[in-house]
Each structure stands twice: as C-alpha cells, then as structure tokens.
Amino acid sequence: MLRLEEVHFAAGDYALSADLEVARDRRVAIVGPSGAGKSTLLDLIAGFRAPNAGRVLWDGRDITALTPDRRPVAMLFQDNNLFPHLTLERNLALALHPSGRIRDGRIDRALDQVGLAGMAQRKPGTLSGGQQSRAALARVLLQDRPLLLLDEPFAALGPALKREMLDLVATLVSERGMTALLVTHDPGDARRFAPQTIVVANGEALPPQETGALLDDPPDALADYLGGA
Amino acid sequence: MTKSALIAGAIVAGLVLAPLTAVIWRAGALEGLTPGDWAALRFTLVQALLSAGVSVALAVPVAKALARRRFVGRGLLVALLGAPFILPVIVAILGLLAVFGQNGILSRGLLAFGLPRIDIYGLHGVVLAHVFFNLPLATRLILQGWLAIPSERFRLAASLGMGPRDVARVLEGPMLRGILPGAFAVIFVICLSSFAVALTLGGGPRSTTLELAIYQSVRFDFDLARAATLGLVQLGLALAAGLAAWALAGAVQIGGGLDRRVVMPGAGGWRRWADMAWLALVAAFLLTPLAMIVAQGAGLWTLPASVWQSAGHSVMVALGSTALCLALALPLATRGGEALALIGLALSPLVLGIGLFLLVNPWVSPFALALPVTALVNALVSLPFAVRILRPEAEAMRSDYGRLSAALGLRGWHQLRWVTWPRLRRPLGFSAGLTAALSMGDLGVIALFADPDRATLPLQVYRLMGAYRMDQAGAAALLLLILSLGLFWAFDRGGRVNAAA
Numbered sequence: 194m195l196r197l198e199e200v201h202f203a204a205g206d207y208a209l210s211a212d213l214e215v216a217r218d219r220r221v222a223i224v225g226p227s228g229a230g231k232s233t234l235l236d237l238i239a240g241f242r243a244p245n246a247g248r249v250l251w252d253g254r255d256i257t258a259l260t261p262d263r264r265p266v267a268m269l270f271q272d273n274n275l276f277p278h279l280t281l282e283r284n285l286a287l288a289l290h291p292s293g294r295i296r297d298g299r300i301d302r303a304l305d306q307v308g309l310a311g312m313a314q315r316k317p318g319t320l321s322g323g324q325q326s327r328a329a330l331a332r333v334l335l336q337d338r339p340l341l342l343l344d345e346p347f348a349a350l351g352p353a354l355k356r357e358m359l360d361l362v363a364t365l366v367s368e369r370g371m372t373a374l375l376v377t378h379d380p381g382d383a384r385r386f387a388p389q390t391i392v393v394a395n396g397e398a399l400p401p402q403e404t405g406a407l408l409d410d411p412p413d414a415l416a417d418y419l420g421g422a
Numbered sequence: 423m424t425k426s427a428l429i430a431g432a433i434v435a436g437l438v439l440a441p442l443t444a445v446i447w448r449a450g451a452l453e454g455l456t457p458g459d460w461a462a463l464r465f466t467l468v469q470a471l472l473s474a475g476v477s478v479a480l481a482v483p484v485a486k487a488l489a490r491r492r493f494v495g496r497g498l499l500v501a502l503l504g505a506p507f508i509l510p511v512i513v514a515i516l517g518l519l520a521v522f523g524q525n526g527i528l529s530r531g532l533l534a535f536g537l538p539r540i541d542i543y544g545l546h547g548v549v550l551a552h553v554f555f556n557l558p559l560a561t562r563l564i565l566q567g568w569l570a571i572p573s574e575r576f577r578l579a580a581s582l583g584m585g586p587r588d589v590a591r592v593l594e595g596p597m598l599r600g601i602l603p604g605a606f607a608v609i610f611v612i613c614l615s616s617f618a619v620a621l622t623l624g625g626g627p628r629s630t631t632l633e634l635a636i637y638q639s640v641r642f643d644f645d646l647a648r649a650a651t652l653g654l655v656q657l658g659l660a661l662a663a664g665l666a667a668w669a670l671a672g673a674v675q676i677g678g679g680l681d682r683r684v685v686m687p688g689a690g691g692w693r694r695w696a697d698m699a700w701l702a703l704v705a706a707f708l709l710t711p712l713a714m715i716v717a718q719g720a721g722l723w724t725l726p727a728s729v730w731q732s733a734g735h736s737v738m739v740a741l742g743s744t745a746l747c748l749a750l751a752l753p754l755a756t757r758g759g760e761a762l763a764l765i766g767l768a769l770s771p772l773v774l775g776i777g778l779f780l781l782v783n784p785w786v787s788p789f790a791l792a793l794p795v796t797a798l799v800n801a802l803v804s805l806p807f808a809v810r811i812l813r814p815e816a817e818a819m820r821s822d823y824g825r826l827s828a829a830l831g832l833r834g835w836h837q838l839r840w841v842t843w844p845r846l847r848r849p850l851g852f853s854a855g856l857t858a859a860l861s862m863g864d865l866g867v868i869a870l871f872a873d874p875d876r877a878t879l880p881l882q883v884y885r886l887m888g889a890y891r892m893d894q895a896g897a898a899a900l901l902l903l904i905l906s907l908g909l910f911w912a913f914d915r916g917g918r919v920n921a922a923a
Contacts, residue, residue, distance in 0.1 A: 241825055262831030273822045278844040291836040336830075 200247030211398035222383035225393035226418040231376045267333040269346035274329035275317045282313035288335040303331040341373040426753040441777020449650035462635040470613040473552035481560035487697035489568035503558035510863025511618040517711025547623035556609045567601035607667035615770040618865040653773040719900025736879040743800040743861040751808035755816035763809040766802040775867035792871040800861035808853035819845045851917015855910035862906040
C-alpha cells in the first residue's frame with residue numbers, strides 16, 4: 194500500500210500537500226488543471242523531488258529518503274524513456290542492472306510481451322511512436338517494481354493507439370498485481386484505465402474517489418477544468 | 423550541485439588559491455618596485471594597448487569583407503581564422519622570423535633594392551606577433567556582430583535608398599560600438615600575460631614585459647621574492663583587466679555559425695576590389711609564415727635524439743593535462759562551474775607556476791617536477807575553454823536523461839560508459855583536442871624550471887634558436903606543428919567517428 198503522510202511540498206509560490214493512501218493492486222488516475230501539481234505528485238512518490246515535510250511510505254516502510262532507483266517504483270516519463278544511442282536490448286539490460294550486461298532471456302520475453310519480438314537490435318529512433326511506447330513499457334516491466342507511475346506517457350500518440358496502449362498497460366499491470374498511477378488530461382482515459390481517481394487542485398491532492406461518480410458529478414475545481422467533458 | 427561538482431570545484435579553487443597565497447606570502451616581505459620594474463609595467467601596458475588596437479582596427483574591414491562576400495575558399499579562410507588558437511606560439515614566431523626577420527624573405531627583398539634590413543626585435547616585433555595571433559580572433563568576434571544584424575534591417579535600409587555610407591552610420595556603427603570595446607578588452611588581457619612572444623621577440627631593458635621580468639628573476643637571479651612581487655603586480659593587472667573585459671565583452675557571443683552572408687546594398691564597384699584586397703592581404707599575412715615553417719622543416723629526420731626525447735615529454739604532458747582538464751571539466755559543466763573555471767583565464771600561468779614552485783620547494787626540487795607542474799598549469803589554463811565547449815550539451819544531457827539515469831540507478835563508471843560518453847563524445851573530443859594542442863605548444867612554466875633533461879619540444883625549439891641552430895629549430899618547429907595539429911585532429915576525430923545520432 195502506498196501512503197502519503199501529511200506530505201507538503203513548496204517551491205517559490207507553488208505549494209502542494211497530500212495526505213492519502215492507495216491500496217495495492219489498484220489502478221488510479223490523477224487528474225486536475227494544468228500546473229496544479231499532477232507531475233509534482235508523481236515526482237514526490239518517485240523520489241525526483243523531496244517533500245519539505247511529511248513521509249512517503251510503501252507497505253509501512255518509510256521511503257522518503259531513498260533515491261529513485263532504490264524505491265519500489267518504476268516510472269514512464271512524458272518523453273526520453275529510452276536512451277536513443279543504445280539498442281533496445283542494451284536499454285532493457287540497463288533496466289535489469291546498471292552494468293548493462295546482457296545475461297538471460299528476460300529481455301526477449303519482455304519484448305515479446307509488448308509485441309516487439311525480434312527488435313532487440315533496433316535503436317529507438319528507428320521505431321514508430323507506438324513501438325517506442327511499447328519498448329518503454331518493456332523497460333518498466335523489467336524493472337519489476339510493484340508501483341508503476343505513468344506521467345502522460347502516451348500523450349503524443351493518436352487516440353486509437355493511446356487506447357490500445359492503455360489497455361495493454363492495464364492487462365500487464367493486473368497480471369502482475371502491480372499498483373499503477375496514471376496522470377492524464379483526458380477524462381476518457383481515466384474512465385477507461387482507472388477505477389479510482391485522485392484529484393489535484395488548489396494546492397492539494399485529494400484521496401482516491403470512484404472515477405465514474407467523480408466525473409459524472411465533478412467538484413467545482415474540476416468542473417471548470419473539464420468544461421463540457 | 424552534485425558531489426562530483428563540489429569535489430572538482432574544490433580541487434580547482436585549491437589549485438589556484440594555494441599557489442596564489444604562496445606568491446602573496448612570499449612577496450609580502452619586500453621592498454618596492456625598481457625603476458626597471460616600472461619600465462616593465464609600462465612596456466607591458468603599451469604593447470598590450472598597441473596589439474589590441476592594431477588587431478581590432480585591421481579586423482573591422484576584414485570582418486566586413488567576410489560578412490558581405492561569397493567566394494571560393496571563404497569557408498577555408500574562416501576556418502583558418504580559428505587555427506592560430508591551436509598553433510604553438512614558438513612555431514608562429516619562427517614562421518614570422520622567416521618572413522619579417524633579419525634574414526627573412528622581406529629583408530632579402532629590401533636588400534635587393536638597396537634598402538636596409540628589418541629589425542624585428544623590440545616593441546614592433548612583439549606587436550606584430552600579437553597581431554598575427556589576435557587579428558583572427560578579433561575578426562571572428564566582429565564577424566559575429568555583423569552576422570547578428572537581422573537581414574531585414576539591411577533590406578529596410580535598401581528600400582529607404584540608403585547608400586553604403588548611410589548603412590555604416592545607421593546600422594554598422596552602433597553594432598561596432600557594442601562589439602569593439604569587448605573585442606579590444608579580450609585581446610588586451612591576452613596580450614598582457616603573453617610570455618613566449620616577449621621571450622623571443624622582446625627582451626633587453628627597453629622591451630621587457632612583466633612576465634619576462636618574472637622569468638628573468640627566477641632564471642638568472644634565482645630571486646624568488648622579486649619574482650613573487652612581480653607576480654603580484656601581474657596578478658592585479660590581469661584581474662583588473664580581466665574584470666573590465668568581462669564587463670565589456672558581455673555583448674560578445676562566442677560560437678554560432680559564421681556561414682551566413684549579409685546582403686548589403688550598393689557594395690559593388692571599388693568596394694568589391696577593396697574587400698578582396700583586404701582578404702588577400704590577411705590570408706597572405708597568416709599563411710606565408712606557416713608555409714615558411716613547412717618549407718624550412720626539411721631536416722625532420724636528422725633531428726638529434728634530444729629533440730625526439732623532448733617531443734616525447736611534450737606528448738606525455740599534453741596527454742596528462744588533457745586527462746586532468748576533462749576530469750575537472752565534466753563535473754564543472756554547469757553555470758557555477760563555468761564561472762569558477764574562468765579563474766584560469768585571468769591568471770598568468772607563470773604566476774601559478776611560481777606559486778606551485780614556492781609550495782613544493784621546501785620538499786622537492788621544483789626542477790624534478792617541471793613536467794607534472796607544466797601539465798597541471800596547462801590543464802587549469804584550458805579548463806575554461808573545455809567547460810565552455812562541454813556545458814551546452816552536458817546541460818541538455820542532464821535535462822533529457824537525468825531522470826532516466828536516476829531511475830535506473832546509473833552512477834559513476836556505469837553512468838560514464840552508457841550515458842555521458844555516448845552523449846558527449848563530440849564536445850569531449852573537441853575540447854580534448856584543444857587542450858592537447860594548447861598544452862603541446864605551451865612555452866611558459868616549463869621555461870622557468872626545466873633542466874636540460876626535462877625540456878618540452880617548444881622549449882627545445884627555443885633553445886635551438888638561442889644557439890643559432892636555425893635549421894634544427896625549423897625542423898623541430900615543423901615536428902611540433904605536426905604533433906600539435908595531429909593531437910587536435912586525432913581527439914576531435916575520435917569524438918566524431920561513429921558518433922551516435
């Protein structure tokens with residue numbers, strides 16, 4: 194279980210606080226106006242930013258002081274998910290160990306699972322946008338962490354491709370019993386991917402709520418942002 | 423700031439501050455300056471003012487011609503303007519002597535007409551050599567200014583019916599007023615602490631610079647206290663001028679493409695011929711000395727073993743100083759790091775050398791450490807250039823792949839192997855090439871402390887010149903030129919071949 198315990202973060206005029214829990218095995222969307230702090234929330238969980246106060250816990254263990262690679266967390270970024278100068282095989286080997294040594298069949302199996310069998314020797318730049326997303330997904334699967342954070346990783350894809358990727362993530366995540374948090378601008382994505390949703394608005398990240406009910410009758414802060422959706 | 427940046431910053435600060443403290447400490451207990459010292463101070467200022475003034479004045483028409491003309495070989499000429507930077511000073515001086523010296527081609531031409539020979543030694547010789555090195559730099563700086571004027575302005579001027587005189591008054595004048603003080607100040611600072619030129623073409627009571635006086639008080643009188651006092655004066659001068667240059671040169675942008683052509687109206691007729699004449703003159707001024715070096719270097723295979731040995735020393739010094747410089751430059755490739763690395767630019771290598779000498783003197787004979795100290799000082803002098811070259815791509819690498827690297831736990835050697843090296847190999851190769859070539863050609867600290875067994879190649883060339891063995895000096899200079907350019911080429915190319923997209 195992920196727990197943010199009275200977490201406060203401030204930088205300049207900007208501030209964000211969160212006091213919430215996400216149970217294991219859940220898929221949760223994070224929605225809210227631009228600049229409200231959705232990505233900041235992920236950074237605090239992943240360890241790219243340190244809170245000014247409060248603790249981040251996983252299964253009761255305090256992980257607030259750990260570096261990103263020591264946390265039970267894997268993250269798909271908006272871009273730069275793979276090193277463009279390395280082959281897919283080497284990129285994925287780095288997900289297994291920083292030495293980058295290529296040792297066993299896990300890499301080929303992961304590529305197979307995301308539908309990229311036989312592409313191990315390709316470099317990311319030679320792949321289509323959808324294939325790049327799949328390769329990045331293979332990378333986080335190999336990292337084999339119980340908590341997956343997705344920071345709008347498929348925003349550059351077309352609607353059909355994006356839905357396909359979200360479904361693939363949902364399938365792989367539930368097969369492995371992972372917890373997944375997805376930042377998205379699209380309420381459709383939230384409904385499709387996540388039974389629960391965290392709203393980030395007015396400097397606060399609220400505890401998860403049922404996605405359907407929330408979007409059918411959104412609170413004011415969210416309603417303005419969603420507009421006619 | 424990361425831990426490695428803090429460590430590198432502390433090392434650089436320590437390597438600069440410790441010798442400086444030693445110099446100030448030692449200079450503290452001393453009488454004032456002698457009349458000879460005042461003369462050296464005066465000569466230092468006069469030659470730097472003249473060198474900067476002449477370089478900048480000549481560079482304006484050259485830059486203007488390069489900005490508005492397109493011709494075969496223009497790219498080559500622009501590239502040639504970058505070459506003096508990595509050209510060993512002693513090589514250029516031999517080339518200049520072959521053209522302007524007592525037995526140079528110019529003197530021989532004058533003799534044929536019954537005119538007297540030229541005497542290159544003294545103020546005018548020092549200024550000539552400084553112009554040779556800095557006219558190209560001034561031209562590049564001023565060319566940036568011309569190319570930074572938006573072409574719409576020139577088109578607007580043309581549509582208003584402005585002639586070349588009006589354009590010069592309305593567009594080019596203000597640009598030059600912005601650029602020239604900075605260019606002048608940068609060259610002034612460079613000439614203030616130029617040592618090898620004063621060593622070879624100056625000398626005598628009437629044309630001794632401060633740096634030369636420092637050298638003489640160590641080499642001839644072994645008077646370290648006086649050397650330290652002079653070093654303190656040199657330090658104050660260089661810091662004051664360096665700060666002024668920094669303030670003035672804020673507008674000067676280094677880098678960027680020099681390939682654009684400015685479309686200027688009404689620049690045909692005699693102006694075309696004047697432009698081409700200027701460019702031909704400058705090309706001849708820069709190329710003839712180099713051609714003479716190649717022509718005079720025929721005896722390359724007859725060089726004595728001592729020359730080859732010193733060539734070996736120089737290559738080792740160059741490689742050592744390159745390794746140290748890059749090891750410091752990589753973690754310092756940040757905004758704060760660049761500011762710190764700039765210290766190396768303001769400090770005279772000779773003053774640093776004296777300081778290091780004073781520090782090690784109680785324990786080791788400084789002569790035994792001449793080569794490592796030279797490598798160390800060269801690394802500090804090249805550091806600002808290396809950091810400047812690395813910083814843009816290092817920052818891009820951190821902002822693009824810093825999070826991914828952190829998420830994968832890439833640190834230390836793994837980080838270097840899988841991310842830093844592949845992402846930065848081009849700027850790394852380029853800055854390594856510059857550092858190696860600068861160090862290879864350096865004639866500074868080594869002249870203070872070298873005994874006969876520990877000479878570098880530039881010092882060997884200087885000694886051969888001093889012994890009037892001009893054939894061997896010429897051949898050794900060609901060897902030095904080949905090694906300097908060869909090191910630059912090898913490193914720069916190493917960074918480009920098979921570089922990942």
